[in-house]
Amino acid sequence: MSIQPSNVKGYQKHRQFGRTMRLAAWLLTAALAVALSSCSSLLPKDETKPAAGSAPIELQLLSLTDFHGYLQPTADKNNGQLVTPEGQLRVGGATYVAAHLKKLKAERGQGHSMLLSVGDNFSGWPFEVEAFKNEPTIEFLNKIGVEASVAGNHEFDISADFLTQHMMKGQCFDTADADSCYKNSAGKPFSGAAFEYLSANIRDVLTNQLVLKPYVIKNVPDGRGGTIPVGIIGLTEAAALTKEPLSVQIGVLAADAAPELKAGMPSDPAARALVEPANRYAKELQDQGVQSIILLLHEGAKQSGPYNGCLNPTGPAIDFAKYASPAIDVILTGHWHEAFNCMINDPAGNPRPVMEGGFHGKLITEVNLKIDAASKDVIREQTIANNRPVTRDLTPDPEIANLVSYWVQRAKEKWAEPLAKLSGDLPRTRNASGESALSDVIADAFYASGQADRPNPADLALTSGDPKRDLTYAKGQNAGDRDGMITFGELFDAYGTQISQVNVSFTGEQIVRILEEQWKKKPDGTEAFNPLNVSHNVRYVYDRTKPIGQRIDPSRLFVNDKPVDPKKSYRVATTGLLVVSGAATYPTFAGYASAKRVASWPVADYLKKQGLVNIPELNRIRPVNP
Numbered sequence: 019m020s021i022q023p024s025n026v027k028g029y030q031k032h033r034q035f036g037r038t039m040r041l042a043a044w045l046l047t048a049a050l051a052v053a054l055s056s057c058s059s060l061l062p063k064d065e066t067k068p069a070a071g072s073a074p075i076e077l078q079l080l081s082l083t084d085f086h087g088y089l090q091p092t093a094d095k096n097n098g099q100l101v102t103p104e105g106q107l108r109v110g111g112a113t114y115v116a117a118h119l120k121k122l123k124a125e126r127g128q129g130h131s132m133l134l135s136v137g138d139n140f141s142g143w144p145f146e147v148e149a150f151k152n153e154p155t156i157e158f159l160n161k162i163g164v165e166a167s168v169a170g171n172h173e174f175d176i177s178a179d180f181l182t183q184h185m186m187k188g189q190c191f192d193t194a195d196a197d198s199c200y201k202n203s204a205g206k207p208f209s210g211a212a213f214e215y216l217s218a219n220i221r222d223v224l225t226n227q228l229v230l231k232p233y234v235i236k237n238v239p240d241g242r243g244g245t246i247p248v249g250i251i252g253l254t255e256a257a258a259l260t261k262e263p264l265s266v267q268i269g270v271l272a273a274d275a276a277p278e279l280k281a282g283m284p285s286d287p288a289a290r291a292l293v294e295p296a297n298r299y300a301k302e303l304q305d306q307g308v309q310s311i312i313l314l315l316h317e318g319a320k321q322s323g324p325y326n327g328c329l330n331p332t333g334p335a336i337d338f339a340k341y342a343s344p345a346i347d348v349i350l351t352g353h354w355h356e357a358f359n360c361m362i363n364d365p366a367g368n369p370r371p372v373m374e375g376g377f378h379g380k381l382i383t384e385v386n387l388k389i390d391a392a393s394k395d396v397i398r399e400q401t402i403a404n405n406r407p408v409t410r411d412l413t414p415d416p417e418i419a420n421l422v423s424y425w426v427q428r429a430k431e432k433w434a435e436p437l438a439k440l441s442g443d444l445p446r447t448r449n450a451s452g453e454s455a456l457s458d459v460i461a462d463a464f465y466a467s468g469q470a471d472r473p474n475p476a477d478l479a480l481t482s483g484d485p486k487r488d489l490t491y492a493k494g495q496n497a498g499d500r501d502g503m504i505t506f507g508e509l510f511d512a513y514g515t516q517i518s519q520v521n522v523s524f525t526g527e528q529i530v531r532i533l534e535e536q537w538k539k540k541p542d543g544t545e546a547f548n549p550l551n552v553s554h555n556v557r558y559v560y561d562r563t564k565p566i567g568q569r570i571d572p573s574r575l576f577v578n579d580k581p582v583d584p585k586k587s588y589r590v591a592t593t594g595l596l597v598v599s600g601a602a603t604y605p606t607f608a609g610y611a612s613a614k615r616v617a618s619w620p621v622a623d624y625l626k627k628q629g630l631v632n633i634p635e636l637n638r639i640r641p642v643n644p
Contacts (some may be wrong), residue, residue, distance in 0.1 A: 047307055074388035074397055075240050077130025077248065079312065081120060081385075082115070084354030084377035086168070087147035087155040089422045093411060097378050100407055109380045109407050112422055113414030115437065116162050117380055117501045120415065123405065126386070127497060130238045133163050135213075135315035136352035136375070137170025138497035140185065141516075145507065146429035146506060148516055150200045153208045154184060154425040160212040166234050168252030168314035169217045170353060172456040176518055178220075186211050199608075200546050203424035216252025216314065218295040234614035235488055235621050238389070246394050247302035248310045251346070253296055254341020255353050256288040257514055258484045282365060284341050289334065292317065293341045300343040309395035310387070313346045318354025318374050325357035339372045341365060347396040348403075349373070357381055359405055359544050367481035371403040382406045387544060433507030441502075444489040445484045446512070451560075451639040452536070452549025456485050458634040463624030467519045467617045468591025474614075476591035478577050480532065480554035482600070483593075487512040504625055518594035519620040520609035527584040531573050531606040533558065539568045549602050552638050553591075561642040591616070 044427075045561075091111025092098035123131045139159055140152035148152045157165075173181050188210030199208045218232035233252065237245035283290050292315070300311055302492045319333025335351040340350065344366040354361040355377040361369040376382035377470040382388035433514045444456040461479045468476025489512050496507060509515060524532070538546045545566070558575040575582045582588075594615065600610035617623065625631060 019352075019603050020090060028099040040322070054304070063289070064074075067471075071367060072242075072391040074390055074400070075238060075367050076126070077238055077246075077310075077387040077389060078123065078126050078129060078131040078349065079350075079383075079385040079387065080131060081134040081136055081314075081375060081383045081467045082164075082377050083316075084138040084355055085135070085155070085159075085384070086138055086172070086377065087140055087144050087152060088112070088378040089146060089154060089158060089425065089551065090144065090600075092378075100325065100380050102407070105609070107407055108410050110378055111408070111410065112158050112379065113418045114408050114410050114412060115379045116415035117412040117420040118408050119162055119407065121412065122382065122384055126407060127641050128504060129213050132165055132236060132248070133488050134312070134314060134350065135159065135164050135167035135316050135373050136350050137168045137252075137254070138172045138352060139167060139170070139173040141172035144554060145433065145510055148514075149429055149432045149506065149510065149520075150425065151198055151204070153198075153200055154421075156208070156211050157202045158421060161252055161421060164211075164213045165236060166216060166250045166314070167211075168316045168352075169215045169220065169230055169254050170316040171255055174220075176516065177615050178222075180618070181215065182229065184210070186215055200428075201318065211406050216250065217254045218251055218299050219256075219291060220254050222262040226596075232295065233303060235303070235306070239464050240391060242391075244519040246389055246391075247306075247308045248312065248389075249300075249308040251290050251299050251303070251311065251313045253313065253315045253317070254292045255315075280446070282341060285339065288318075289337055289567075292334070292338050295341040296346065300345040301427055304345050307394070309345070309393060310389050311346045312348045312350070313342065315349055315351045316353050317609070318351050318356055319358065319372075320354060320356045321360070323358070325376065325407070326359045328358055330358050331358055331362075333373070334378065335372065336360070336362060339370070340363070344368060347387070347398065348401075350383060350385075357405055361405055368398060368399060370571055371401060372403065373403060374404050375403065381410055382408060430584075431498075433505060434496060435506040435512070436500075436507055437622060438503045438628050439502050439630045440489065440504055440544035441489050441630060442609070443609070443631065444490050444631070445498065446485040448484075448549060449636055451641060452638070453551075453636040453639055454485075454545065455633050455636065456489055456512070457551040458554070458638065459638070460485070460621055461551040461553045462634070463635050464519050464591040464593070465473075466627070467620035468521050468589070471614065471616045474521065474589055474612075477588040479551075480529075481549070481551045482596055482603075483594055485513045498526070504631065508620065509622055509625065513621060515622050517618050517621065519592045519617040520591060520592055520597050520612050520614060521612075521616050522597055523588050523612045524590055524606075524610060525584065526572070526575075526582040526586050526588060528588070528609055529588060529605050530570055530575060530584070531583060532604050533560075533570050533575070535604040535606060537562075537569065537619040539566060549639075550604075554634065554638065557640075559642045563643075587611075 029433055040131050089112040098110050100109045140155040188208055214234050215230050217230040220229045234250050236247050236248045298368050317334050318336040319331055321331040323329030339349050339362040344364040349372045351374040356374050358374050360372045362372045363369050373383050375381040379620040384404050384406050386402040388397045390397050395532050446456045447452050448454045461481045462480050465479035491502050495502045536548050555578050560569045573581050
């Protein structure tokens with residue numbers, strides 16, 4: 019899709035005015051030069067200044083968004099197919115992504131090409147990436163030449179430190195090639211991303227400093243021995259911290275920010291949290307002489323048309339584009355797993371591309387820019403933008419095929435890795451009180467992990483959520499399984515493995531309220547029950563004949579055989595997800611204090627240490643009148 023001249027009259031008028039002013043400035047400079055030449059030797063020639071009428075510099079932007087580690091092509095409709103006007107296309111897969119990238123670059127023939135990502139690269143759900151701490155995804159992105167990526171919300175699923183220290187810098191933890199820093203397809207240990215992660219609005223809660231760089235400047239060859247600077251800004255969606263509440267937060271401009279940056283801001287605080295830093299760093303780039311600016315926005319929108327359409331677009335990314343600085347020439351979005359190709363006027367009335375390229379490697383977004391050699395700014399009316407389907411009719415890239423094959427084979431071995439023995443079945447089905455054998459074991463795993471934290475060990479554990487499958491004594495269909503054995507893969511299928519564990523503080527009174535909030539009245543008048551799991555050192559009874567909010571007698575809630583003290587502070591081991599979003603179901607969870615992340619794989623670690631897992635008796639939660 020190109021910008022048609024008929025749609026940009028205001029913009030052309032603006033540019034013509036600029037050209038007129040530049041001509042006047044040039045004539046004045048020439049006159050001064052003639053005057054100076056009469057009283058001095060000849061001035062040195064400026065070799066870097068392009069000749070008048072120089073051809074524009076061509077820049078091809080290619081980007082992915084929300085890849086989520088989908089290295090293997092899938093067959094299902096959601097992840098492996100794309101609806102087109104001509105029907106369904108089979109799309110996706112790392113080998114085809116790489117092949118299409120090479121094809122798109124070759125088709126340009128000249129000019130510079132730059133590959134970017136709009137975030138959520140990892141925290142992939144496929145087993146072959148999650149089992150290896152998402153390191154295979156980074157190896158793939160390094161291989162295909164990603165030059166910069168915004169940090170999406172899922173980049174913070176484990177912690178900010180995991181992103182900055184491990185995924186970016188390659189710092190190892192625990193045992194190399196067993197717990198991290200796995201040998202890659204070339205036989206070398208993980209060394210981190212070869213590209214920069216960006217976010218102009220994620221800040222450390224203690225220092226208020228940005229956790230990541232807000233932007234990078236890439237120098238694009240101009241074909242004449244010089245370069246053109248291109249700025250790339252990253253912004254993370256305003257609700258990103260659904261998994262990482264402990265050390266980072268969404269930041270906004272300081273109170274003493276320049277008044278010109280505050281003008282024309284949206285009234286919605288969430289929107290301002292994106293627009294303010296975008297405008298701040300766009301200005302900072304311009305102050306450094308950078309006129310061509312790309313923004314990677316991990317926030318999205320949706321529309322009603324095909325993947326290259328822009329029919330009735332709505333969403334925060336569209337609203338953002340209407341306020342973001344006119345200095346920004348391209349806005350690439352993500353997060354919503356949608357696809358659109360829009361031209362949205364900036365605040366000065368000039369159209370610019372605002373695009374989202376789907377998810378899981380189904381599309382590649384291509385934006386071809388032309389940059390004026392003199393002004394070093396994008397010639398907007400010559401922009402061409404398209405979302406390109408990653409079809410499977412090309413020859414798969416052989417190097418990436420080897421990479422994928424390597425990790426798939428290692429995943430098979432990892433799936434069969436024994437964690438512990440079972441004395442019987444661990445079913446996930448809950449009884450009337452909300453207990454299940456598997457959920458009890460999971461709560462005990464969080465408690466054990468929380469107990470290891472010093473100097474403030476956990477006093478109890480509270481977890482939520484239903485496992486997807488039972489853990490059974492009988493062996494499964496995997497060749498590496500045995501009767502009475504839990505394998506790594508079986509735990510992954512039942513519960514997942516990368517479920518972060520956090521210790522927080524609640525008073526005894528708050529714990530009682532949280533347990534009361536397991537019951538709610540629904541709009542239709544019926545009752546909802548959202549049970550929580552408690553560790554083995556917790557016992558309580560409830561009375562469902564009493565009104566909601568009055569069903570638990572605090573004197574009959576015991577922690578380590580002692581009645582809970584309403585005024586005492588208790589250290590509670592729980593999931594990172596409950597800490598951040600648990601208040602939606604259990605409002606009192608919002609009142610936690612002193613949160614500290616303790617472990618990322620507490621259940622897998624617990625099973626390894628146990629060796630033999632006995633089937634717990636379901637006696638932690640009982641009705642007052644059984």
